Amino acid sequence: MELTEQRNLVHKTRDARRSISFPKLSPAERDSLIKKYHPDHRAHAYRPIIFGPNAGQLTVTEVATLLEGESPVPADLDLTPDYSVDVLVVGGGGAGCASALHAHAQGANVLLATKLRLGDSNSVMAQGGMQIAVASDDSPVQHFLDTLKGGHMKNDHQLLKVMVEEGPSIAKWLLELGVLFDRDADGNLHVKKGGGSSKARLLTCSDYTGLEIMRVLKDEVLNQKIPLLEFVAAVELLSDAKGACTGAVLKDLDNNRFIVVAAKTVIMATGGIGRLHIQGFPTSNHFGATGDALVLAYRLGVPLVQIDTFQYHPSGGVYPEQLVGALVTEGIRSEGGHLVNAKGERFVNELDTRDVVSSSIIRECEEGRGIRTPSGRVGVWLDTPLLDVEHGPGTLDKHFPAMVRQYERYQVDIRKDPVLIYPTLHYQNGGVKIDVNGETPVANLFVAGEASGGLHGRNRLMGNSLLDLMVFGKRTGILAAERAKSLPNSSLTLDHLKRFRAEAKRHQVSAGVISPMVLPAYTNK
Amino acid sequence: MPDTLDKKHTLNQEEILQPKMVTVEIEGKPFQVPAGITLIKALWYAGQDVIRGVGCLGGFCGACATYYRTKDDPKVKTCLACSMAVEDGMSFSFMPAFPARKATYNLLELKDPKQDLFALYPEAPLCRNCNACTEACPQNIDVREGVWKAVFGDFKTVSEMFMDCVMCGLCAPVCIADIAPNLVALYASRAQGVHFTEKPEGLSKRIEEISDGRFQQEWDRILKLSDEELQNTTASTT
Ligand SMILES: Cc1cc2nc3c(=O)[nH]c(=O)nc-3n(C[C@H](O)[C@H](O)[C@H](O)COP(=O)(O)OP(=O)(O)OC[C@H]3O[C@@H](n4cnc5c(N)ncnc54)[C@H](O)[C@@H]3O)c2cc1C
Ligand code: SF4
Ligand code: SF4
Ligand code: FES
Numbered sequence: 001m002e003l004t005e006q007r008n009l010v011h012k013t014r015d016a017r018r019s020i021s022f023p024k025l026s027p028a029e030r031d032s033l034i035k036k037y038h039p040d041h042r043a044h045a046y047r048p049i050i051f052g053p054n055a056g057q058l059t060v061t062e063v064a065t066l067l068e069g070e071s072p073v074p075a076d077l078d079l080t081p082d083y084s085v086d087v088l089v090v091g092g093g094g095a096g097c098a099s100a101l102h103a104h105a106q107g108a109n110v111l112l113a114t115k116l117r118l119g120d121s122n123s124v125m126a127q128g129g130m131q132i133a134v135a136s137d138d139s140p141v142q143h144f145l146d147t148l149k150g151g152h153m154k155n156d157h158q159l160l161k162v163m164v165e166e167g168p169s170i171a172k173w174l175l176e177l178g179v180l181f182d183r184d185a186d187g188n189l190h191v192k193k194g195g196g197s198s199k200a201r202l203l204t205c206s207d208y209t210g211l212e213i214m215r216v217l218k219d220e221v222l223n224q225k226i227p228l229l230e231f232v233a234a235v236e237l238l239s240d241a242k243g244a245c246t247g248a249v250l251k252d253l254d255n256n257r258f259i260v261v262a263a264k265t266v267i268m269a270t271g272g273i274g275r276l277h278i279q280g281f282p283t284s285n286h287f288g289a290t291g292d293a294l295v296l297a298y299r300l301g302v303p304l305v306q307i308d309t310f311q312y313h314p315s316g317g318v319y320p321e322q323l324v325g326a327l328v329t330e331g332i333r334s335e336g337g338h339l340v341n342a343k344g345e346r347f348v349n350e351l352d353t354r355d356v357v358s359s360s361i362i363r364e365c366e367e368g369r370g371i372r373t374p375s376g377r378v379g380v381w382l383d384t385p386l387l388d389v390e391h392g393p394g395t396l397d398k399h400f401p402a403m404v405r406q407y408e409r410y411q412v413d414i415r416k417d418p419v420l421i422y423p424t425l426h427y428q429n430g431g432v433k434i435d436v437n438g439e440t441p442v443a444n445l446f447v448a449g450e451a452s453g454g455l456h457g458r459n460r461l462m463g464n465s466l467l468d469l470m471v472f473g474k475r476t477g478i479l480a481a482e483r484a485k486s487l488p489n490s491s492l493t494l495d496h497l498k499r500f501r502a503e504a505k506r507h508q509v510s511a512g513v514i515s516p517m518v519l520p521a522y523t524n525k
Numbered sequence: 526m527p528d529t530l531d532k533k534h535t536l537n538q539e540e541i542l543q544p545k546m547v548t549v550e551i552e553g554k555p556f557q558v559p560a561g562i563t564l565i566k567a568l569w570y571a572g573q574d575v576i577r578g579v580g581c582l583g584g585f586c587g588a589c590a591t592y593y594r595t596k597d598d599p600k601v602k603t604c605l606a607c608s609m610a611v612e613d614g615m616s617f618s619f620m621p622a623f624p625a626r627k628a629t630y631n632l633l634e635l636k637d638p639k640q641d642l643f644a645l646y647p648e649a650p651l652c653r654n655c656n657a658c659t660e661a662c663p664q665n666i667d668v669r670e671g672v673w674k675a676v677f678g679d680f681k682t683v684s685e686m687f688m689d690c691v692m693c694g695l696c697a698p699v700c701i702a703d704i705a706p707n708l709v710a711l712y713a714s715r716a717q718g719v720h721f722t723e724k725p726e727g728l729s730k731r732i733e734e735i736s737d738g739r740f741q742q743e744w745d746r747i748l749k750l751s752d753e754e755l756q757n758t759t760a761s762t763t
Contacts, residue, residue: 120580141760178715
């Protein structure tokens with residue numbers, strides 16, 4: 001069948017589908033669906049980590065190889081610092097900007113280093129919104145419960161409680177900086193319903209929530225004149241004789257020189273792993289999402305948590321080819337968009353948790369009910385025109401201008417035609433182990449944002465990441481700045497690296513891989 | 526995406542089975558690249574390392590601001606290289622970083638943000654209506670109109686018009702009055718949020734409720750529950 005014919009089936013079945021409602025799956029049904037179809041359960045993609053703090057635990061090969069990789073920093077590097085600061089923030093996404101602003105507000109001398117330009121990150125792409133329990137029929141406790149259920153009860157209770165309780169004060173902080181959240185007629189914050197949540201709880205800025213927040217935070221970092229190093233990546237941490245973190249070795253990507261930073265405290269806010277293309281999946285992530293904090297913290301002896309679970313967002317583009325992997329906002333499903341297979345049928349409650357929806361899409365495709373694209377990919381339909389039918393013409397234009405534009409660029413009109421989607425590698429559910437202040441078990445090393453782990457359990461709920469960034473950006477920024485005040489300058493050594501290299505040798509690991517990856521190698525050589 | 530590639534059921538379309546190649550000119554040099562890939566992928570395909578010029582790869586960060594021209598058309602247009610497909614005969618180059626001046630300000634301390642605009646960006650009212658900024662905007666924002674709205678103090682409309690602005694900066698180098706419209710708009714939008722938007726009452730109330738310990742009882746109840754009980758409970762909202 002031609003793609004157009006397939007598409008017509010979606011139009012033909014639209015009315016009939018509107019009267020059908022799909023129940024969410026029971027916990028037992030969810031578990032069996034996920035075990036059978038979710039990429040987290042493809043045993044062949046996993047292997048035990050050979051040595052280090054998580055030795056023996058399973059993770060995907062792509063991550064294990066980097067964790068065991070070789071540092072690019074030579075053992076005899078001259079460690080005379082080029083910069084000496086109170087707080088070094090690594091990463092210029094949402095978590096990094098928030099950390100830097102809060103640390104700076106405490107009076108600390110902050111340096112912010114980031115791999116690309118300030119703000120070039122995953123944060124800038126967040127379209128769906130930010131979960132905060134502000135509605136009168138909602139509560140932080142319910143936010144906690146929803147998140148826990150979404151995370152398969154594996155979330156760290158303490159981290160999660162802190163996040164949901166501090167949410168409202170974060171909304172206030174962002175409003176005070178000028179972030180323009182959508183409002184109701186009475187001036188209250190407008191809330192939308194997101195997948196896996198029992199209440200409408202998503203704060204949005206049209207479908208540009210991350211962009212709006214990042215425009216404001218970036219502008220504020222510049223207004224506050226926080227010293228900034230762009231196109232500079234952290235490639236190793238530094239430690240003192242007691243094993244505490246005392247700074248980092250950075251690499252200037254413009255001239256390939258090392259930069260040594262002595263810092264009383266270090267906050268890693270380097271984001272996720274999408275560009276590792278785990279199991280060959282395309283990704284929604286930005287160019288620099290290569291899991292660098294995992295590698296750096298691991299070499300310093302910090303354990304990782306739940307590093308075997310990743311989020312494959314249900315709706316990644318599969319057609320046109322230029323949009324492969326690109327995120328199609330969940331907002332479409334939140335507002336009632338159906339998922340439709342090749343037979344013109346719905347097959348899942350579209351607002352079930354992401355792992356459930358992704359698993360069911362994979363099931364449809366593997367069992368032959370997917371739709372093939374001209375380049376041989378497979379996906380299912382997301383019925384976008386339904387939104388205009390359901391809520392009146394102009395709904396897509398008004399609520400999803402970014403997505404309308406995203407497809408218009410390739411002559412696809414989502415107001416008229418449905419789009420094809422398939423799961424895309426989206427988020428690292430686990431990450432570096434932290435406590436409620438974002439501090440790792442290694443003294444004076446903090447991690448904030450997607451790079452950290454524990455809070456989201458085995459599946460992050462939509463909209464919880466933006467809140468995580470802001471809450472733990474704030475907590476790490478404040479504590480790291482305070483801590484720095486009472487800390488003397490300490491020594492800068494690569495002792496931990498010496499230990500790590502010795503262990504690699506003992507385990508006869510010589511993968512020949514240099515890590516962190518810093519940037520994916522897409523260039524044809 | 527190896528597990529979704531299915532050769533047997535692939536639509537039988539010639540151009541897919543043998544990807545059609547097109548010729549494009551990258552910074553003045555011709556290269557053969559597969560038709561339909563994005564401009565950034567074309568650079569990688571042509572063996573070029575790109576660091577400056579790639580960011581989100583999703584059309585949101587503005588790192589990939591690019592000038593391009595299609596075959597035989599004299600008109601040089603702009604685009605985001607991560608969100609534009611190559612076609613035969615196209616020429617393109619990244620926009621180099623442009624040293625536009627950003628004013629620095631403390632928004633909370635501003636007394637009269639609509640007037641302060643003229644101190645911070647004295648060039649803003651000197652717009653000469655050439656419309657080059659609007660033509661340069663890959664997000665189809667009516668940039669010129671936005672500059673005027675800012676000058677006339679209609680910050681609310683500016684904030685709505687520029688919600689789509691990815692800060693690519695393509696509107697700045699073309700401006701004959703040395704205005705960086707995106708920066709003017711960002712100032713106006715933030716000022717709108719800080720000074721001219723009402724405080725949401727529900728939010729203040731919720732913050733109070735939390736600090737007054739209104740949810741403490743519920744926390745005490747649920748934090749004692751087993752996973753199984755948690756699975757089946759909901760929070761009371763009264
Ligand atoms: C397309 C998309 C849509 C999303 N939508 C939503 C949503 O609607 N709601 C929600 O809550 N969440 C959403 N998420 C998830 C959320 O946006 C991310 O989890 C979050 O932005 C991560 O923020 P971060 O600050 O931890 O990392 P990032 O924002 O990715 O920032 C990390 C920064 O660190 C830099 N960096 C990386 N390594 C190094 C290094 N070695 N040295 C120096 N710098 C480095 C990176 O270049 C980047 O600037 C979405 C994610 C994507 C990709
Ligand atoms: S207004 Fe200027 S900076 Fe914003 S998207 Fe348009 S051209 Fe780019
Ligand atoms: S380019 Fe400058 S002068 Fe021309 S319309 Fe835009 S703001 Fe005015
Ligand atoms: S790389 Fe971010 S907009 Fe193109």
